[in-house]
Amino acid sequence: MTHGALRSRTLLAAGTGILASAAMTLAVTGPAAAQPTATGPGNGPAAGSTTVSPAGHSYVAELNGGGKATFKAGSVTVTCSVSKADGQVPAAPDNHNADGPVSNTIGAPSYSSCTTSLPGVSATITTGGPWGVSMQNGAPATAGLTIPSGGFVLKTSGLASCTVTAAPSAPATVTGTWTNGSPSSLTFTNASVPVTVTGGFGCPTSATTSTFNATYKVSDTTDPAASITVSD
Numbered sequence: 001m002t003h004g005a006l007r008s009r010t011l012l013a014a015g016t017g018i019l020a021s022a023a024m025t026l027a028v029t030g031p032a033a034a035q036p037t038a039t040g041p042g043n044g045p046a047a048g049s050t051t052v053s054p055a056g057h058s059y060v061a062e063l064n065g066g067g068k069a070t071f072k073a074g075s076v077t078v079t080c081s082v083s084k085a086d087g088q089v090p091a092a093p094d095n096h097n098a099d100g101p102v103s104n105t106i107g108a109p110s111y112s113s114c115t116t117s118l119p120g121v122s123a124t125i126t127t128g129g130p131w132g133v134s135m136q137n138g139a140p141a142t143a144g145l146t147i148p149s150g151g152f153v154l155k156t157s158g159l160a161s162c163t164v165t166a167a168p169s170a171p172a173t174v175t176g177t178w179t180n181g182s183p184s185s186l187t188f189t190n191a192s193v194p195v196t197v198t199g200g201f202g203c204p205t206s207a208t209t210s211t212f213n214a215t216y217k218v219s220d221t222t223d224p225a226a227s228i229t230v231s232d
């Protein structure tokens with residue numbers, strides 16, 4: 001490969017957003033998902049009653065049957081084919097909230113078998129810290145996933161070596177749509193999270209957000225015949 005060709009490919013990585021590799025629950029100037037807004041006096045109607053069932057049951061969230069989790073920035077996309085997280089519905093009476101969402105901690109999601117849309121560039125994702133989940137009944141029902149500060153780090157290697165950190169200075173929440181079923185599902189569509197990008201030549205260090213798309217099936221592991229549901 002000539003020096004000019006190598007430089008051209010490296011510039012492409014920067015210009016199109018090699019940062020895609022920085023996208024897990026994040027976003028680099030993509031469509032921003034609406035963040036939860038305050039409710040109550042002076043802020044519009046209060047959130048409705050929520051019950052998550054079965055109380056005390058453990059569950060696992062995994063990519064829906066052969067699905068992918070994609071993290072996109074500009075025209076660059078990072079795709080992971082394996083992702084899962086473990087959680088537990090709060091025990092009664094904490095699985096019900098008459099005035100809003102039911103919240104609990106969840107294990108940090110894992111992401112593996114990740115590829116990028118750029119030739120010669122690979123990506124790995126590391127997560128950690130206590131993550132949170134908040135389920136709210138509604139039409140549709142929703143689930144907010146809270147990333148702890150620095151709890152998601154995406155690194156690229158190859159033609160460009162960059163580090164993308166989600167929620168770099170404070171926890172951030174992305175919100176998905178919840179659908180009851182057997183199993184139930186949680187879908188994130190163009191969810192947006194703040195990020196910082198560091199690295200040398202070819203890294204989009206000016207990027208501040210990245211987008212995330214994925215659909216998870218949520219299965220009851222305490223009783224496989226039961227379903228994790230969100231209702232009033």
